[in-house]
Amino acid sequence: xxxxxxxxxxxxxxxxxxxxxxxIFFTLPLAIVWVYSFGERGPQGQTLLAxxxxxxxxxxxxxHLGILWKSVWxxxxxxxxxxxxxxxxxxxxxxxxxxxxxxLLLLVILPFWTNLLIRTYAWIxxxxxxxxxxxxxxxxxxxxxxxFSFAGLPDIMGTFEPLALLYNHSAVVxxxxxxxxxxxxxxxxxxxxxLDRSLMEASxxxxxxxxxxxxxxxxxxAFPGILSGLMLVFILSLGTYLTPVLLGGTxxxxxxxxxxxxxxxxxxxxxxxxLSFLLxxxxxxxxWIRAMVASRSKGVSY
Amino acid sequence: xxxxxxxxGTQEDPNTRPxxxxxxxxxxxxxxxxxxxxxxxxxxxxxxxxxxxLIAFSFNNSRRNITWKGFTLKYYVKAFHxxxxxxxxxxxxxxxxxxxxxxxxxxxxxxxxxxxxxxxAKNAFDGWIHLPIIIPEICMGVAMLAFFSRLNITLGLxxxxxxxxxxxxxxxxxxxxxxMAGFDHSLEEAARDLGANQWQTFKDVxxxxxxxGIVAGALLALTLSLDDFVxxxxxxxxxxxxxxxxxxxxxxxxxxxxxxxASTVLIAITLILTVVTMTIQARSGKNKGLPL
Amino acid sequence: MTxxxxxxxxxxxxxxxxxxxxxxxxxxLEIAEGEFFAxxxxxxxxxxxxxxxxAGFENPTIGRIVVDGxxxxxxxxxxxxxxxxxxxxxxxxxxxxxxxxxxxxxxTGVLEKDIKKMVPEALELxxxxxxxxxxxxxxxxxxxxxxxxxxxLVKKPKVLLLDEPLSAxxxxxxxxxxIELVNLQKSVGITFVIVTHSQAEAxxxxxxxxxxxxxxxxxxxxxxxxxxxxxxxFCADFIGKINQLRAKVIGVENGSLAMDIKGIxxxxxxxxxxxxxKVTLAIRPEKLQLDSDExxxxxxxxxxxxxxxxxxxxxxxVFLENIAGEQMMxxxxxxxxxxxxxxxxxxxxxxxxxxxxxxxxxx
Numbered sequence: 001x002x003x004x005x006x007x008x009x010x011x012x013x014x015x016x017x018x019x020x021x022x023x024i025f026f027t028l029p030l031a032i033v034w035v036y037s038f039g040e041r042g043p044q045g046q047t048l049l050a051x052x053x054x055x056x057x058x059x060x061x062x063x064h065l066g067i068l069w070k071s072v073w074x075x076x077x078x079x080x081x082x083x084x085x086x087x088x089x090x091x092x093x094x095x096x097x098x099x100x101x102x103x104l105l106l107l108v109i110l111p112f113w114t115n116l117l118i119r120t121y122a123w124i125x126x127x128x129x130x131x132x133x134x135x136x137x138x139x140x141x142x143x144x145x146x147x148f149s150f151a152g153l154p155d156i157m158g159t160f161e162p163l164a165l166l167y168n169h170s171a172v173v174x175x176x177x178x179x180x181x182x183x184x185x186x187x188x189x190x191x192x193x194x195l196d197r198s199l200m201e202a203s204x205x206x207x208x209x210x211x212x213x214x215x216x217x218x219x220x221x222a223f224p225g226i227l228s229g230l231m232l233v234f235i236l237s238l239g240t241y242l243t244p245v246l247l248g249g250t251x252x253x254x255x256x257x258x259x260x261x262x263x264x265x266x267x268x269x270x271x272x273x274x275l276s277f278l279l280x281x282x283x284x285x286x287x288w289i290r291a292m293v294a295s296r297s298k299g300v301s302y
Numbered sequence: 303x304x305x306x307x308x309x310x311g312t313q314e315d316p317n318t319r320p321x322x323x324x325x326x327x328x329x330x331x332x333x334x335x336x337x338x339x340x341x342x343x344x345x346x347x348x349x350x351x352x353x354x355x356l357i358a359f360s361f362n363n364s365r366r367n368i369t370w371k372g373f374t375l376k377y378y379v380k381a382f383h384x385x386x387x388x389x390x391x392x393x394x395x396x397x398x399x400x401x402x403x404x405x406x407x408x409x410x411x412x413x414x415x416x417x418x419x420x421x422x423a424k425n426a427f428d429g430w431i432h433l434p435i436i437i438p439e440i441c442m443g444v445a446m447l448a449f450f451s452r453l454n455i456t457l458g459l460x461x462x463x464x465x466x467x468x469x470x471x472x473x474x475x476x477x478x479x480x481x482m483a484g485f486d487h488s489l490e491e492a493a494r495d496l497g498a499n500q501w502q503t504f505k506d507v508x509x510x511x512x513x514x515g516i517v518a519g520a521l522l523a524l525t526l527s528l529d530d531f532v533x534x535x536x537x538x539x540x541x542x543x544x545x546x547x548x549x550x551x552x553x554x555x556x557x558x559x560x561x562x563x564a565s566t567v568l569i570a571i572t573l574i575l576t577v578v579t580m581t582i583q584a585r586s587g588k589n590k591g592l593p594l
Numbered sequence: 595m596t597x598x599x600x601x602x603x604x605x606x607x608x609x610x611x612x613x614x615x616x617x618x619x620x621x622x623l624e625i626a627e628g629e630f631f632a633x634x635x636x637x638x639x640x641x642x643x644x645x646x647x648x649a650g651f652e653n654p655t656i657g658r659i660v661v662d663g664x665x666x667x668x669x670x671x672x673x674x675x676x677x678x679x680x681x682x683x684x685x686x687x688x689x690x691x692x693x694x695x696x697x698x699x700x701x702t703g704v705l706e707k708d709i710k711k712m713v714p715e716a717l718e719l720x721x722x723x724x725x726x727x728x729x730x731x732x733x734x735x736x737x738x739x740x741x742x743x744x745x746x747l748v749k750k751p752k753v754l755l756l757d758e759p760l761s762a763x764x765x766x767x768x769x770x771x772x773i774e775l776v777n778l779q780k781s782v783g784i785t786f787v788i789v790t791h792s793q794a795e796a797x798x799x800x801x802x803x804x805x806x807x808x809x810x811x812x813x814x815x816x817x818x819x820x821x822x823x824x825x826x827x828f829c830a831d832f833i834g835k836i837n838q839l840r841a842k843v844i845g846v847e848n849g850s851l852a853m854d855i856k857g858i859x860x861x862x863x864x865x866x867x868x869x870x871x872k873v874t875l876a877i878r879p880e881k882l883q884l885d886s887d888e889x890x891x892x893x894x895x896x897x898x899x900x901x902x903x904x905x906x907x908x909x910x911x912v913f914l915e916n917i918a919g920e921q922m923m924x925x926x927x928x929x930x931x932x933x934x935x936x937x938x939x940x941x942x943x944x945x946x947x948x949x950x951x952x953x954x955x956x957x
Contacts, residue, residue, distance in 0.1 A: 001419065021408055025467070026442070027433075033444060033448050036448060085345055113572050114353060122353055125355060125359070210329060239437075239441065
């Protein structure tokens with residue numbers, strides 16, 4: 001690697017344009033929001049520059065703490081479900097025969113490339129009262145009803161009541177899991193792929209069963225990758241905006257749409273800024289934890 | 303003991319082997335175990351069913367019902383003739399075009415610089431410049447809104463494009479840098495040794511190798527821009543809607559096949575871009591560094 | 595003499611990957627209890643695949659494997675009475691040495707108090723006493739291997755499988771470990787099966803060697819037998835170095851074959867077993883004698899020019915070419931100090947060897 005001093009001009013040409021762009025059109029805006037978070041809301045909704053911690057206090061206040069807590073909780077639940085579903089997929093792909101690996105990876109990545117909005121919206125068609133899931137359930141219900149009628153027990157199933165699956169919290173969780181699944185599978189796959197197979201074989205050879213090997217050897221050694229995947233999914237789910245808006249009900253407000261509301265109809269930009277930075281701080285803390293874990297495990301080279 | 307004594311193996315003509323039986327899977331061959339295959343299948347159904355259903359029903363000749371009533375392209379025609387939808391599509395293309403061009407150039411330069419140079423506080427710089435990738439989109443969205451309003455800049459295609467470039471260029475940098483990680487530096491040294499100057503070395507040796515990475519980065523930037531919703535939502539004004547924004551407003555109120563049609567078009571474009579990217583990457587993997 | 599049951603019986607085992615690659619082709623072997631057995635061959639010959647089938651990490655496409663009287667079909671690796679030392683050692687990097695060694699005992703439910711006794715004993719056996727609390731990344735390659743050995747041996751398996759155990763070690767360490775492995779096997783008394791591509795390793799450690807090529811077993815014999823009486827050109831060439839000559843059988847006379855050796859002349863070579871037509875003769879380089887005067891008569895002899903001499907320190911290789919163009923290589927010990935060799939390039943010498951030492955190879 002060259003030292004920049006040996007080639008100052010070229011280094012500058014390459015680095016300055018991009019850095020300037022990010023500085024002006026990213027860092028500066030964030031700085032403005034940061035300043036606003038200490039500001040005050042004027043009578044007509046403008047933002048007055050001030051220095052007050054009121055916004056942060058409000059953000060942490062009861063109701064909003066409720067929303068904060070609900071967001072964290074929802075994101076955590078979504079992350080766990082994602083892990084339960086995605087870990088076997090990552091495991092399967094990592095240990096699949098070479099000729100299938102790329103195909104399977106492609107199949108997992110493809111949905112990721114489609115528009116987030118569309119992916120979330122697709123679930124509306126599935127979950128609504130006249131949607132696919134209920135349609136399927138109704139069909140199944142009908143079949144069972146026919147069966148029972150033949151057996152001489154008509155009406156035992158009662159009339160079919162479609163499940164209200166949409167516009168509530170479960171729908172939001174489903175939507176989050178759906179969007180985040182590829183983000184979990186890929187880092188975990190990458191780590192499992194690099195794992196030395198003979199370590200798992202050695203464990204089996206020494207007498208450990210499948211589950212024991214998974215718990216004592218595979219997961220501890222793949223932990224950094226697993227953690228990366230989990231944190232990525234958690235951060236994504238925490239800051240989500242579209243999913244609760246499209247799939248959630250009035251009761252499923254999360255931090256993302258609260259921020260949007262404050263910058264939108266509610267016109268309380270300082271408050272919205274504080275919320276926004278709160279979200280950022282949480283994100284940074286998670287990333288910092290991740291970095292800590294990564295550097296601690298660097299002592300042992302896998 | 304011979305095979306004969308143990309009465310295994312064949313006593314017939316050694317040329318006729320016993321028929322190959324299905325070999326039981328070994329412990330680590332997960333994908334060959336039945337219950338595992340079921341788990342995988344369920345996952346893939348979960349991943350694909352909503353999208354497939356959405357695409358399928360864009361061709362359904364029925365406004366509301368989810369029962370199949372015949373194949374039709376009329377909703378595509380309808381969507382195509384929907385002026386505001388079409389305008390939004392054009393806007394998306396314009397924004398994506400400019401954003402891709404600028405972010406690819408800036409991002410490629412950045413990626414190259416990060417690969418090549420060491421400088422003080424590089425780690426911190428690295429973290430800072432990659433921030434747009436990791437922060438939640440909503441935070442960036444409102445930040446851009448605050449920024450533009452503070453500077454009294456009206457929201458429109460300009461503000462959208464500027465924001466898209468800001469979040470795309472770090473992605474391009476990552477892709478280019480990753481590509482350069484596999485570069486054999488001694489090729490550059492050989493060129494210098496033979497008399498080439500810096501620019502010639504770059505043009506004739508480095509750039510050809512970089513190209514697949516640049517193209518991959520460009521396609522990534524294109525996809526990111528076409529698909530973006532949250533940041534665009536906060537930086538767009540009246541008259542400057544992009545396709546995702548337009549679809550969002552249609553979606554809030556009802557599920558119609560027209561929306562399905564528009565969505566399918568967007569999916570198709572993205573898929574084609576993805577396939578192109580992957581083909582390029584596959585081909586560049588085969589000839590390592592040779593543009594031939 | 596009572597014939598004991600072999601500890602491992604391999605019956606007509608074939609392994610085909612992806613319906614197209616035959617890694618192991620109809621192999622049948624028997625390995626006796628307490629033997630140090632080697633599977634030897636070039637890379638790709640199927641030896642590692644065969645070993646993994648014994649361990650249970652691959653399943654035979656055809657055939658069966660019987661260990662200690664029990665058919666291993668359907669038996670998972672964790673339930674087999676064999677243990678393996680992997681080529682990469684596979685020492686668990688996130689556990690201490692003691693935990694590594696204890697692992698196999700812990701997962702099979704051995705009592706903690708017994709583990710506390712057995713682990714230090716196993717470590718003493720491999721000369722790693724006192725290393726209990728070290729982490730693998732603090733150990734050298736050779737030490738990690740001993741941990742892998744201790745970890746496997748502490749389970750007291752019937753058979754220990756070793757996959758290329760010495761290939762990652764440097765030359766000096768390798769030689770020392772060869773001796774240690776043999777001593778270890780003798781003191782523990784269990785069957786060792788090693789896979790190696792190094793014929794020197796196989797010759798110096800094993801009681802019996804199976805030479806493999808392209809998935810098939812070519813010859814099974816002890817080291818001496820294998821070296822002195824290889825049954826084929828492949829074995830003759832693979833084990834050590836050898837000179838090969840072409841010859842034609844021109845007659846048979848009670849226990850000897852009259853041969854016309856290309857480029858050299860006629861000779862009467864003792865050989866039992868049928869042979870006719872064109873055959874290959876082979877003679878080991880160290881059996882060639884080089885003299886300035888004509889040697890006595892009960893040998894094959896002719897004059898050659900010294901084309902080249904390559905110095906190896908304790909020995910030298912002398913490349914010879916005779917008047918008919920036949921090329922051979924002789925290995926001489928460098929007994930004289932202060933000179934690389936007393937044989938000068940370009941000089942003409944008498945090349946000879948005892949007729950009875952000639953190998954007749956029919957395949």
